[in-house]
Amino acid sequence: MKIGFIGAGNMAKAIIDGWVARKTIDTKDILIHSAHRNNYESYANRMGIKAYGTNSDLVRDADIIFMAVKPFILASVIDEIKEVVTEKKLIISMASGVSLAEINDCFGDNKEIPTIRIMPNVNVEINEGMTAFVRNKFVSDIIYEQIKSLFDDLGRTLEMPEKDFSIFVALAGSSPAYVYYFIDAMARSGVKYGLTKKEATEIAAQAVLGSAQKVLVGTKSPMDMVDEVCSPGGTTIAGLLAMEEAGFLTAVVKGIDATVLKDQATH
Numbered sequence: 001m002k003i004g005f006i007g008a009g010n011m012a013k014a015i016i017d018g019w020v021a022r023k024t025i026d027t028k029d030i031l032i033h034s035a036h037r038n039n040y041e042s043y044a045n046r047m048g049i050k051a052y053g054t055n056s057d058l059v060r061d062a063d064i065i066f067m068a069v070k071p072f073i074l075a076s077v078i079d080e081i082k083e084v085v086t087e088k089k090l091i092i093s094m095a096s097g098v099s100l101a102e103i104n105d106c107f108g109d110n111k112e113i114p115t116i117r118i119m120p121n122v123n124v125e126i127n128e129g130m131t132a133f134v135r136n137k138f139v140s141d142i143i144y145e146q147i148k149s150l151f152d153d154l155g156r157t158l159e160m161p162e163k164d165f166s167i168f169v170a171l172a173g174s175s176p177a178y179v180y181y182f183i184d185a186m187a188r189s190g191v192k193y194g195l196t197k198k199e200a201t202e203i204a205a206q207a208v209l210g211s212a213q214k215v216l217v218g219t220k221s222p223m224d225m226v227d228e229v230c231s232p233g234g235t236t237i238a239g240l241l242a243m244e245e246a247g248f249l250t251a252v253v254k255g256i257d258a259t260v261l262k263d264q265a266t267h
């Protein structure tokens with residue numbers, strides 16, 4: 001089974017790096033092409049991946065084709081490859097805001113191309129990703145399960161109706177950036193009080209990691225855990241109320257709203 005990547009950017013590399021770390025796929029079975037030769041060739045040489053000179057040549061040799069390009073160029077890339085995409089190939093798109101129906105329309109001529117839409121996040125690189133899946137009716141159960149199991153090696157996976165993809169983008173696809181930003185804000189506060197940025201970042205990141213793990217393994221709600229940390233008359237409740245006065249909850253919800261709206265505007 002040959003797996004081709006059109007695009008060699010952040011997401012393609014995160015997925016491939018995650019598979020390499022787990023030895024999920026032999027790099028000899030991965031093919032790659034992107035816009036700039038110096039980018040995809042140097043990455044391919046470093047990883048032992050086969051580099052292709054054109055998208056169409058890659059598609060001819062691949063069984064599965066990941067579309068790892070920005071949403072606004074997806075249609076032009078499909079236009080470039082559609083002559084060589086047969087109904088025996090599997091297309092996997094990770095483009096935010098582009099539906100299965102829109103992808104199908106790009107192939108035209110009523111072609112029945114098996115297509116899976118995924119929404120991964122960058123944490124697949126360290127096998128701690130969160131990836132949503134949905135497929136069109138041309139993807140068999142066997143193939144779908146095979147692809148999902150490849151992503152099980154990269155973290156958690158979830159099958160979702162397409163209508164929920166925009167909120168998934170906000171909560172999982174984009175949210176690593178929001179969490180990194182939160183960690184950086186905490187670290188900066190540490191610097192304000194005389195810690196080095198390095199030590200403050202490590203302290204903040206470990207606190208976030210442990211808190212997230214406790215949410216995932218626990219039976220309590222996050223709000224119950226908030227209450228457990230807030231000692232009566234203590235430091236935490238003082239800090240929490242000051243954050244809330246500055247609009248913490250509203251800021252987060254507004255950020256998620258803006259992400260959802262942006263994703264929906266891509267349709």
Ligand SMILES: NC(=O)C1=CN([C@@H]2O[C@H](COP(=O)(O)OP(=O)(O)OC[C@H]3O[C@@H](n4cnc5c(N)ncnc54)[C@H](OP(=O)(O)O)[C@@H]3O)[C@@H](O)[C@H]2O)C=CC1
Pocket residue numbers: 006007008009010011012033034035036037039040055067068069070071073077094095096119120121122173174
């Ligand atoms: N970044 C993220 O955290 C996430 C991204 N996504 C989705 O993943 C997709 C890729 O995003 P991301 O990796 O961040 O983007 P990048 O900008 O990092 O990568 C885009 C890639 O597309 C390549 N490219 C551009 N034009 C062409 C073309 N005509 N033919 C072949 N390759 C081309 C670029 O080539 P070159 O490098 O040579 O210039 C680059 O490697 C997007 O659709 C995005 O919505 C989904 C979830 C999370």
Ligand SMILES: O=C(O)[C@@H]1CCC=N1
Pocket residue numbers: 096169173174
């Ligand atoms: O910012 C973006 O558009 C992409 C989609 C999810 C994460 N990054």
